[in-house]
Amino acid sequence: MDDVIDHLAGLAPGAPVAAIRAERPVARDNAQASFAALFRPAAPEAVSLVERRAVALFVARLHGDAAASGFYAALLAEAGPPAGLA
16 A cells, blocks of 8 residues: 555545645655554554554544545454454
8 A cells, every 4th residue: 555545535646635745745654654653563562453453443433434444444354353353
């Protein structure tokens, strides 16, 4: 995945909002780095990937965001959650 914000917002390459975001490469890179640190860490420490992804899914569902819910549900499934968690 190139950029989680573009993905969740449904922004196609070259879309006007994507072009505006491209004008702020440091902000864009830092947002993606934050996502990677939280959801694709090299070595999860005290909080497992399943727990991180379950919380993200919970928050997305709490806000009624179908796109984010589907995205985080897929990430949670990728992490192999215990039965009944998703």
